[in-house]
Amino acid sequence: MTSGGGTFSAEEVAYLKTLPAVADATARRITYTEAFKAYCVERYxxxxxxxxxxxxxxxxxxxxxxxxxxxxxxxxxKAMGVPTVRKPRSARTAPGTTPFSPGKAPLAGEPVLTGEQGDIRDLLIYQQVRRIDELERQVLDLSSRLEQLDKSEVHPGA
Known part of the structure; x- marks a missing residue:
């Protein structure tokens, strides 16, 4: 946010309003479309x-x-009633199925953290989100460097 203090500049608001995921935007608030919210919760x-x-x-x-x-x-x-804890990768089901689909046993005992435990979990998730973002940026940078090296080997002097 270039304006600082948690606000968006007029240019940023104009940009946000052009995005399909954004229903509305002001200097202090972004309202997302219901479709984007559902998509994010599902993919998360x-x-x-x-x-x-x-x-x-x-x-x-x-x-x-x-x-x-x-x-x-x-x-x-929370608004969609999704548990606080994500399923471990091995316990997730294929798209379009549920743990109770024919031929599948139900998943037992998935914990839902609330109160202090949920706050600790949220903090850990926040830290992981930041680390993942940092790693994604490094991967993009390294991929770009590798691509440049490949091009220079194919076309020396380029």
């Missing part, structure tokens, strides 16, 4: 990082803010 449950989801939608974390992204996902999941 599949293990996709919140930062990646927002970035894919044109909502760069450096503009939106990491805390805003973290709070939005948590708020949407």
């Amino acid at each position: 449950g599949e293990g996709v990082s919140p930062v990646s989801l927002f970035r894919e939608a044109g909502l760069d974390p450096s503009l939106i803010g990491y805390k805003r992204i973290e709070c939005a996902i948590a708020r949407w999941r």
